[in-house]
Amino acid sequence: MINEKLFRSPMRIPLSKPEILPEDIAAVGRVLDGTQLSMGPATTAFENRIATVVGRQHAVAVNSGTSALHLAIRAMDIGPGDEVITTPFSFIASTNCILFEQATPVFVDIDPITLCIDPDQIEAAITPKTVAILAVDVFGHPADWKRLEAIAARHDLLLLEDAAESLGSYVGDAPCGSFGHASIFGFYPNKQITTGEGGMLTTDDAALANACRSMANQGRGDGGWLSHVRLGYSYRLDEMSSALGLSQLERIERIVSRRSDVASWYLEDLKGIDEIVVPAVVENVRMSWFVFVVRLASSFTRSDRDRTLYLLQECGIGCRDYFQPIHLQPFIQDALGTARGQFPVTEAVSDRTIALPFFTEMTREQVGVVIESLSSVVAR
Ligand SMILES: *Cc1c(COP(=O)(O)O)cnc(C)c1O
DSSP states (O other): OOOHHHHTOOOOBOSOOOOOOHHHHHHHHHHHHSSOOBSSHHHHHHHHHHHHHHTOSEEEEESOHHHHHHHHHHHTTOOTTOEEEEOSSSOTHHHHHHHHTTOEEEEOOBOTTTOSBOGGGTGGGOOTTEEEEEEEOGGGOOOOHHHHHHHHHHHTOEEEEEOTTOTTOEETTEETTOSSSEEEEEOOTTSSSOOSSOEEEEESOHHHHHHHHHHHBTTBOSSOTTOBOSOOOBOOOBHHHHHHHHHHHTTHHHHHHHHHHHHHHHHHHHTTOTTEEOOOOOTTEEOOOSOEEEEEOTTSOHHHHHHHHHHHHHTTBOOBOOOOOGGGSHHHHHHHOOOTTSSHHHHHHHTTEEEEOOOTTOOHHHHHHHHHHHHHHHTO
């Protein structure tokens, strides 16, 4: 029997919630008090701060993480006939950006511990058409960059880091957003810091940064407002968003430390629950925790998981399956001919994931309520 008290619980815990403090509101207000709402000092300051935080030479602010991915692919001159090795266990944008430019995504299955692309399986997928590897720091856990960089160097491939979920994570001393030829961040409201909508590209390659900056701004060069030197887009980030991002970035250490407290409360409370597999963090990694995704044990089926999600939601607990495999999205199946069975680790993981409520301001008590509901639901 499900615990009736939980169903009637007045406490509703959202899956995610941005932390907006008075100083954030003041920072946005200061922009609105002026007249420069785009292409001004807040955006430059936000770019410079990100570049410093991740130790890159250049940062280019754009209006979404997806825009940053698109510009990186274009600036790397990846197009029709080119293959890009990537992961099927990600948010759709990391595959869509390859399709935007008529290049071909080639999926490689994931490591069952980190849930990031499995370096052991990459070389078998390399063909004469392979030009790049696009790896994702899944849920904030860095991919195996040391090995990815070695593989990319050995085969003369470009390497792109989708760090949209990993701002604040480190491998040793190296921050996410510093790996490969270029990295991107996203600042949607569920990320570690938010600008509402927004994104950033970071790189040490000046020519790549300049091309991205120009393409984000309608293909303008140095020749004036109505002079366009290449095909461009309207991907700029505005000043209000930049001010919000900068204000949040100033306290990134505090945000990461709070999120790590929340994660440790979850890990503590989940210890006794055999039905649940908790997220792993490998040695030498500092995790900044984008989301907190657990899995049902392998004896459970996808429909067990779906029922668990339903019952948790009935208890007022925000939760979601996270991610659905990209190779099983119907439009990807139509475009690439992919099918169930091709990437068994991704499929086995996806079938059992449960993203639990997770946000910077989450309290010890809220974690306790989530776990009480989850234990009661899985015990049935
Ligand atoms: C959030 C996210 C992005 C970027 O998303 P936008 O909504 O375009 O900012 C890209 N890749 C991954 C893996 C993400 O989680």
